[in-house]
Amino acid sequence: MVLLKHLRYDQKLMLKNNFMTSVCSMFWFRNDLRLLDNPGLVEASKLGEVFPIYILDESIPSFFKQGKASKIYLHYSLEQLNESLSGKLNIYRGDAQKIIFELFSAHTRIKNIFWNLCYDPWQFHTDQIIEKKLGKLQISCKIFNGSYLWNPQDIKKEDGGHYKVFSAYQKKVYTIEPRKPLSLSKHIQFIKDENNRTTLQDLDLLSLKNWNNKIESYWTFGEKSAQKKLYTFLQCNLAGYKKGRDYPGNQQTSKLSASLHFGEISPHQIWEAVHKIRQEMLCEEDIRHFLSEIIWREFSCYLMFHFPELPWKNFKAQFDNFPWTYHNEYFEAWKSGNTGHPIVDAGMRELLQTGYMHNRVRMIVASFLVKNLMIHWSYGQDWFWERLVDADLANNSASWQWVAGCGADAAPYFRIFNPTLQGETFDPHGHYTKQFLPILNQLPSQYLFKPWKASAHLLKQAGIVLGENYPFPIVDLKFSRERALSAYTAC
Ligand SMILES: Cc1cc2nc3c(=O)[nH]c(=O)nc-3n(C[C@H](O)[C@H](O)[C@H](O)COP(=O)(O)OP(=O)(O)OC[C@H]3O[C@@H](n4cnc5c(N)ncnc54)[C@H](O)[C@@H]3O)c2cc1C
Structure with a gap:
């Protein structure tokens, strides 16, 4: 018989793991596609083997379903995760609730389930339902926070209310030290579901x-x-x-x-x-x-x-009466980067090409949509949702509402960005704008952000024919600014 005291530490751990092979826990990956500093996974691994799953949940209401760019990013991210799990990520597609319960029936060795919280309202609500049902079946379910430094439930004002102003919230959270990152045992054993035939390709995430x-x-x-x-x-x-x-x-x-x-x-x-x-x-x-x-x-x-209605309802009710307009032609011009305002068009084309847009430019294009075009912020939010690889329900809706002036601690509505001045100030050499609008490469820099002001001769020299290879501006900045301001005053 081998005496325990003669074994090295790693041999003891292996022995301990083998001894525990009878305990197997399911770990449900969601928006935590990593092995390190993953609280739910770390805790699951402490009990023995781990059955790692990812479910493309088709029961999600369409409003919350991922956009096309996110899906592409997700595909490649899952591919990497599967690689770091040595190909043992168990992938499923369908109704997440149903699949979880079917897995428990099919694999009686699995005794527990662990996951990290997602705060999207629909997911948060569904998690509570699943947790309750698991409890009825006496299946242990442990839930952790792996995505945020501070639990939204834990941060309260002195009077018990919630913060609505960023600076006050920041001051408060700075008084609470976040936990340190967690490491994961190298000896963790992942279990593959040999009966499952669904592969990453079957999720059809690469639709574009x-x-x-x-x-x-x-x-x-x-x-x-x-x-x-x-x-x-x-x-x-x-x-x-x-x-x-x-x-x-x-x-x-x-x-x-x-x-x-x-x-x-x-x-x-x-x-x-x-x-x-x-x-x-x-x-x-x-x-x-x-x-x-x-x-x-x-x-x-x-x-x-x-405020779970944030993705579709004005945070400030005053904006419920705002006289938004909708003009399909303008919206399409905005989406495709054809407004005739170069910094706006460069941003929208960056989005189309890369699935990303720089933050300053996100603010400029958003202000242009909601203020100069007076189109409701939800249209912009939806387009970003579809096309951003980083589309995030909370960041996207809070940011759109912030720019539109109707959000918490938002930019005042009357602060309307002038895209020409913004371009001149923040892209002074035009490197960014020319990268995404190469048609303007030869235009002298003093006209880069207002090509409509260049003489016919200069435009010809630069190879630009307004209305043909680059559009005339779809709105006049002065007129649209004044229209937005009077609409704001009236609401
Ligand atoms: C209209 C609009 C829509 C937006 N939609 C999204 C979105 O869907 N998803 C998203 O992640 N960000 C969104 N943002 C915020 C911001 O533009 C991006 O987070 C940032 O540009 C990402 O680039 P980065 O990682 O290089 O940022 P960095 O400047 O390096 O910032 C580091 C991190 O901080 C966070 N962050 C930065 N700025 C913000 C912000 N204003 N609000 C919240 N978090 C922020 C991001 O997670 C970012 O990765 C939006 C901003 C606007 C104005």
């Missing part, structure tokens, strides 16, 4: 065939790549972030939004990595600003948690 090749060339996917993105950002772009983040041509931001949305990286890992280098980096203002963006993400989720 021509487009996914492009997305593939702009993005790298999965947990390892997210860590790489983070470290490259910290080393190369954190210093100077506060100012540089506003210039779309600078590429100074982290580009971590899709990774955060799908949980390829956790905010805890980001928080910890930033704090580790804080002492050696002499850029405290940049650090604070970057962390404040991470906190904006928390705040958006917090708002949606306490």
